Each structure stands twice: as structure tokens, then as C-alpha cells.
Amino acid sequence: MTAGYEVHVPGHITGFFTPHPADDPLVAGSRGAGITLADAVMVRVSSADRTTVIVDGSELRVPAVDHVLGKLDVTARIEASLSVPLGAGFGVSGALALGTAFGANLLIHGRHAENELVRLAHAADVIAGTGLGDVVAQHRGGAPIRLEPGAPGIGTLDGIPQRRAVEWLSLGDLSTEDVLTGDTTAIEAAGDTALERLRDRPTLDRFMDESAHFAREAALLTDELEEIIETVESAGGRASMAMLGQTVFALDDDLSNGGFEANRHEMGAAGVRILQPKTED
Amino acid sequence: MTAGYEVHVPGHITGFFTPHPADDPLVAGSRGAGITLADAVMVRVSSADRTTVIVDGSELRVPAVDHVLGKLDVTARIEASLSVPLGAGFGVSGALALGTAFGANLLIHGRHAENELVRLAHAADVIAGTGLGDVVAQHRGGAPIRLEPGAPGIGTLDGIPQRRAVEWLSLGDLSTEDVLTGDTTAIEAAGDTALERLRDRPTLDRFMDESAHFAREAALLTDELEEIIETVESAGGRASMAMLGQTVFALDDDLSNGGFEANRHEMGAAGVRILQPKTED
Numbered sequence: 001m002t003a004g005y006e007v008h009v010p011g012h013i014t015g016f017f018t019p020h021p022a023d024d025p026l027v028a029g030s031r032g033a034g035i036t037l038a039d040a041v042m043v044r045v046s047s048a049d050r051t052t053v054i055v056d057g058s059e060l061r062v063p064a065v066d067h068v069l070g071k072l073d074v075t076a077r078i079e080a081s082l083s084v085p086l087g088a089g090f091g092v093s094g095a096l097a098l099g100t101a102f103g104a105n106l107l108i109h110g111r112h113a114e115n116e117l118v119r120l121a122h123a124a125d126v127i128a129g130t131g132l133g134d135v136v137a138q139h140r141g142g143a144p145i146r147l148e149p150g151a152p153g154i155g156t157l158d159g160i161p162q163r164r165a166v167e168w169l170s171l172g173d174l175s176t177e178d179v180l181t182g183d184t185t186a187i188e189a190a191g192d193t194a195l196e197r198l199r200d201r202p203t204l205d206r207f208m209d210e211s212a213h214f215a216r217e218a219a220l221l222t223d224e225l226e227e228i229i230e231t232v233e234s235a236g237g238r239a240s241m242a243m244l245g246q247t248v249f250a251l252d253d254d255l256s257n258g259g260f261e262a263n264r265h266e267m268g269a270a271g272v273r274i275l276q277p278k279t280e281d
Numbered sequence: 282m283t284a285g286y287e288v289h290v291p292g293h294i295t296g297f298f299t300p301h302p303a304d305d306p307l308v309a310g311s312r313g314a315g316i317t318l319a320d321a322v323m324v325r326v327s328s329a330d331r332t333t334v335i336v337d338g339s340e341l342r343v344p345a346v347d348h349v350l351g352k353l354d355v356t357a358r359i360e361a362s363l364s365v366p367l368g369a370g371f372g373v374s375g376a377l378a379l380g381t382a383f384g385a386n387l388l389i390h391g392r393h394a395e396n397e398l399v400r401l402a403h404a405a406d407v408i409a410g411t412g413l414g415d416v417v418a419q420h421r422g423g424a425p426i427r428l429e430p431g432a433p434g435i436g437t438l439d440g441i442p443q444r445r446a447v448e449w450l451s452l453g454d455l456s457t458e459d460v461l462t463g464d465t466t467a468i469e470a471a472g473d474t475a476l477e478r479l480r481d482r483p484t485l486d487r488f489m490d491e492s493a494h495f496a497r498e499a500a501l502l503t504d505e506l507e508e509i510i511e512t513v514e515s516a517g518g519r520a521s522m523a524m525l526g527q528t529v530f531a532l533d534d535d536l537s538n539g540g541f542e543a544n545r546h547e548m549g550a551a552g553v554r555i556l557q558p559k560t561e562d
Contacts, residue, residue: 102442110484113426114440145394156434159395161383163554203391273444273550 004046004077005106007099010141010268011040011084012091012134013168014243015211016218018191019132019184020149025123029149030133032191033198033207035249036141036268037166040084041095045103048077055080055096064097064131067124072112074104083265088170089245091134097121098135114139119151141268143204145195162204163269167255167262171224171246190217204251211240222246232258285327285358286387288380291422291549292321292365293372293415294449295524296492297499299472300413300465301430306404310430311414313472314479314488316530317422317549318447321365322376326384329358336361336377345378345412348405353393355385364546369451370526372415378402379416395420396433403432422549424485426476443485444550448536448543452505452527471498485532492521503527513539 017032051069053062054077065078078100084090101117101124112120118139125131136155137144143160194210212229215221221229225241228248232239237254241247248255255262298313332350334343335358346359359381365371382398393401399420406412417436418425424441475491493510496502502510506522509529513520518535522528529536536543 105442110441110443110482110487112442113480113483114423114442117442142395153437160391161386161393161395161398162391199394201391202394206391269554 004044005103007043007045007102008039008273009041009043009095009099010036010038010138011095011265012036012137012144013089013166013247013249014091014133014137015207015240016191016194016214017133017146017243018188018195025126026119026151026154027149028126028132029122029136029146029151029155031146031149031195032133032243033143033145033160033195033210034133034137035143035166035204035207036138037084037090037265038268040082040090040265040268041092041099042081043096043099043103044079045100045107046077047107048075051075051078053078053080053096055086056082062093062096063128064093064121064124065100067127068097068100068120069104071120071124072101072104072108074107076100076104076107078103084168084263085170085247087245088172089242089247091131091138093128093130094121094125094134095138097124098138115152119153122151138268143207143267145198145202158202160198160202160204160207163267164204164251166249166251166265166267167253168242168247168249168265169228169255169260169262187218187220190214205238208238208240208251212238215241215243220244228258228260231260235259285325286384288324288326288383289320289554290322290324290376290380291317291319291419292376292546293317293418293425294370294447294528294530295372295414295418296488296521297472297475297495298414298427298524299469299476306407307400307432307435308430309407309413310403310417310427310432310436312427312430312476313414313524314424314426314441314476314491315414315418316424316447316485316488317419318365318371318546319549321363321371321546321549322373322380323362324377324380324384325360326381326388327358327360328388329356332356332359334359334361334377336367337363343374343377344409345374345402345405346381348408349378349381349401350385352401352405353382353385353389355388357381357385357388359384365449365544366451368526369453370523370528372412372419374409374411375402375406375415376419378405379419400432400434419549424488424548426479426483439483441479441483441485441488444548445485445532447530447532447546447548448534449523449528449530449546450509450536450541450543468499468501471495474498486519489519489521489532493519496522496524501525509539509541512541516540
């Protein structure tokens with residue numbers, strides 16, 4: 001019986017991206033940019049004879065989490081609580097995989113270093129088909145720019161050196177897999193342009209502008225989302241769509257100022273935060 | 282007149298290292314491992330016609346800060362407050378350089394991305410002779426392992442995936458330059474061994490053991506520091522010396538349990554935290 005380890009992982013909203021599939025899940029990933037949301041996902045990992053995953057009180061199958069535990073050869077009780085919705089573009093699967101990796105590593109007395117745990121969680125999210133770049137972004141924190149796709153040691157990251165509050169509202173889910181198995185030509189062209197323009201002026205305002213431009217160019221906006229974004233823009237703000245979810249996000253009070261009831265998070269300055277009792281080597 | 286930008290940077294204590302000097306300050310650096318201390322250094326950067334640096338109320342010359350501002354072509358008023366001492370092995374010069382880079386970048390409307398600002402601060406700390414690896418470690422946060430020396434794009438980092446509280450007590454300063462311009466053969470041999478052993482078992486307990494072993498092997502301990510460390514060890518704890526300062530550090534309550542009056546910090550989960558008013562592009 002152990003008290004378990006509590007790991008906090010930020011959520012991650014991608015504003016624009018280009019997908020880079022590959023046979024090797026460590027090489028697969030995405031280029032693009034996003035923002036992380038502090039205190040979005042809490043994962044408690046404790047020792048158990050058989051693995052169960054409980055998210056906000058309900059038992060769930062989360063393939064990326066099962067994959068991480070299998071690779072570490074650990075069975076564990078995973079209890080997660082979320083302050084962002086599942087399947088709506090917040091990278092929750094990746095966060096659960098990452099939190100599980102950090103927590104389970106402590107159950108086996110710290111056998112692995114951070115980069116190896118991030119690699120494991122990244123590969124698990126890719127194999128499960130639930131994310132291509134959330135894990136590396138969540139581990140970095142802040143406003144991560146994915147310069148080159150892939151896990152630590154393969155991909156490269158930069159960041160936008162600013163922090164502002166994030167507002168969001170969500171209308172439901174959207175299947176990452178459906179979008180990524182369709183024709184991605186428009187996504188790729190729009191994503192490349194957006195990344196180039198952000199690197200030229202790496203600010204959060206430019207990030208918001210490029211995200212909104214990308215969402216339109218890549219033809220991923222539904223009418224409902226488009227209407228919310230236009231309302232925010234009419235009120236002098238900026239908003240865009242979380243890739244990939246039926247979610248609109250904005251900085252500061254831009255959604256509230258547009259008349260919407262929005263959720264609010266600080267930007268995730270930390271990558272992964274671990275609370276743990278004192279342990280022995 | 283601007284309100285200025287407030288940037289929080291963790292302190293960084295190196296437990297063991299090998300120095301890697303080089304003509305190019307981006308290539309120069311160190312291998313080794315350390316722990317970061319949350320909320321150690323606050324830097325407020327505001328627009329001014331001429332540069333002044335005020336640390337805890339006193340005007341100081343901090344060459345690494347001057348270098349950063351010169352490179353960015355910015356004059357600014359820098360007001361810092363510290364919760365760790367200067368020159369005692371906490372990487373304060375590096376933290377001031379890093380905080381100044383992030384803050385000054387916002388004064389010029391966010392011209393640079395994070396990695397570029399970290400490169401700038403790393404080079405400034407190396408050129409000033411005040412640090413070889415603090416800046417990259419402070420930007421990563423947590424318990425950074427410096428696998429390969431140098432700035433982002435050249436060096437590589439990993440981390441120990443655990444977080445525990447840090448206690449420290451300081452007896453005064455020690456010149457980084459004096460140690461690093463002397464014979465470093467013993468330091469290099471001991472540092473290589475410590476890094477290899479930490480990578481084999483990347484836990485905080487192993488880090489503490491290797492740090493204490495390194496301090497003895499590298500013959501950097503003064504009698505006074507040795508005595509404190511032995512007292513902590515007699516009480517069943519672990520402690521070591523901050524490289525390079527007359528400072529002893531420990532995890533959890535190990536210094537208090539040894540009977541010492543110690544300062545206490547959470548481990549820095551975040552790299553750099555920026556508080557700022559809403560800005561325009």
C-alpha cells in the first residue's frame with residue numbers, strides 16, 4: 001500500500017500545426033505552436049495489482065495510459081481529475097500519459113530520467129492516435145513552438161517568451177483521427193506559413209492572429225465556432241479554434257469581453273509538477 | 282513610461298559538474314546536475330534612458346546583465362529582489378541575465394523567441410565569468426541534468442523526474458573564477474563519474490549521494506562545510522556543497538533535522554515565469 005504520487009500536467013491547446021506521421025512513433029509528431037494551461041490535469045498514481053484508470057470518478061479506457069504502464073511493466077491505480085474537457089482539443093490523453101509516466105516511474109524507484117519518460121508518453125499518444133505533439137509541449141510548458149516533430153532527442157522546441165491568461169469555451173469533441181486521415185494538403189500549406197510568420201515575430205498576439213488565419217485556411221472551422229470568433233473580433237479581441245476540438249480559445253478577457261461565459265486558466269509556466277512523499281532510493 | 286515587466290527566475294544549485302570552456306561562449310558550458318529553487322530571483326525590467334541595475338535596493342554592476350542589454354540594444358531600469366544570496370552558488374548572475382533578457386525582449390515588442398533569449402543570457406554569463414551552466418538549467422527548471430555543455434541548439438539537457446523541498450544555509454561566497462582557473466583534473470574525473478552514476482539511477486537521493494562524493498573527491502570542501510555535512514549525515518540525512526559557494530544544501534528537512542537553522546524553498550517546477558500587463562503586438 002502506498003499513498004501514491006500526485007502529478008500535475010498542463011493542458012495544451014494547439015493553435016496551428018502540420019502533421020508529420022512516421023512509422024517510428026518517436027519520429028512521428030507535428031510542427032506548430034500552442035499554449036499550455038496550468039493545473040488542467042491532476043494524475044494520482046498508486047500501486048495496485050491490476051490497472052484501473054478513473055477519470056473524474058468514472059472508469060475509462062485510455063489507450064495511451066495503458067501503453068505507458070505496459071512499457072514500464074507496472075500495474076497501477078490511476079485517478080485523474082480534469083479542469084478541461086476530454087476530446088475537445090486540450091491534449092488530455094497526452095497529459096494522462098505523461099502524468100502516468102512520471103508517477104509510475106516513482107513506483108519503480110525512479111528508474112528513468114525525464115526525457116525517457118517524455119519519449120514514452122509521446123510514443124504512447126502517437127500509437128493511440130490521440131495526439132502528435134501535445135506531450136512534448138506539455139513537458140516544456142509556457143507557449144511552446146514545435147520547430148521539428150518528434151520526441152526528445154529527435155524533435156526540437158522553442159517557445160514564445162510571454163505569459164498571459166487563457167480563456168476558453170467548448171462545444172464538444174471532434175475526432176483527431178478523422179481530420180488527420182483525410183486530405184491534409186490545405187492544413188500543411190497553412191501550417192507552414194503560420195509557423196514561418198510566428199518565428200518572424202514570436203509574440204502571443206502574432207500567435208493568435210496566425211491561429212485564426214490557419215483555422216480558416218485549413219477549413220477546419222464549423223459555422224458555430226466561426227460565429228463566436230467573429231463576435232470576439234467585433235469586440236476588438238482575438239480568438240481561434242483549439243486544434244482539434246470544438247473549442248474556442250482567447251487570451252486575457254477576450255471571450256468575456258465578447259459576451260461569452262468562458263473558463264479561465266493561467267498559462268502553464270511549469271511543465272510537470274510532482275507532489276510526493278519523501279522516498280528512499 | 283511603462284509599468285515594466287516582472288520576471289521570476291529560479292535559483293540553481295549545482296551538485297557536481299565538469300567545466301567545458303570554449304572560445305565560443307555558446308559552445309562553452311558544463312556537464313553536471315543540479316536543483317532549481319522556486320521564487321529565488323525576481324527581476325523587474327522597465328524602460329529607461331540609461332541602464333541602472335538595482336539589487337535588493339543597492340545599485341550594482343552585473344556584467345552579465347549589461348551584456349544582455351547591450352546585445353538587445355536596450356537601456357532599462359533593472360530592479361531585482363533576491364531570496365538567495367549573491368555569489369554563494371545559487372546562479373544569481375545567470376538568473377539576473379535570464380530575467381533581464383525575457384523582460385527586455387518585451388520592451389522591444391517581443392522580437393526574439395525563448396531559445397534565442399536563453400542563448401543570449403548563457404553567453405553573457407559565460408563571458409562575464411559568473412557561470413557555465415546555470416542559465417540553461419534555470420530555464421528548464423526542476424532538477425536539471427546537463428548531458429552536453431552549451432546553449433540551446435548546442436547543449437542537451439535531461440532532468441531528474443522528482444520534486445522535493447530544498448533546504449540550504451550559506452556561510453559566504455567563493456570565487457567561481459579562482460576554482461575554474463586552477464587545476465581542474467580532480468574535478469573532471471569526479472564529475473564524469475558522478476554523472477555516469479546519476480544517469481544509471483536518476484533519482485534525487487542518488488543526486489545527493491553523488492554530490493557529496495564529488496565535493497570530497499574534487500577537494501572543494503572547507504572544514505566548516507565538511508563539518509555541517511557530517512552532522513547532517515550523522516542525523517541520518519544527506520547534504521552537500523553548492524558548486525561554487527560556501528553553501529550547504531539538502532532535501533526535505535535534512536538540515537533542520539541536523540540541528541541547523543536553514544532556509545527553505547520549493548523546487549522550481551517552472552523555468553521562467555513572466556507577469557506582465559496586456560501588451561500589443
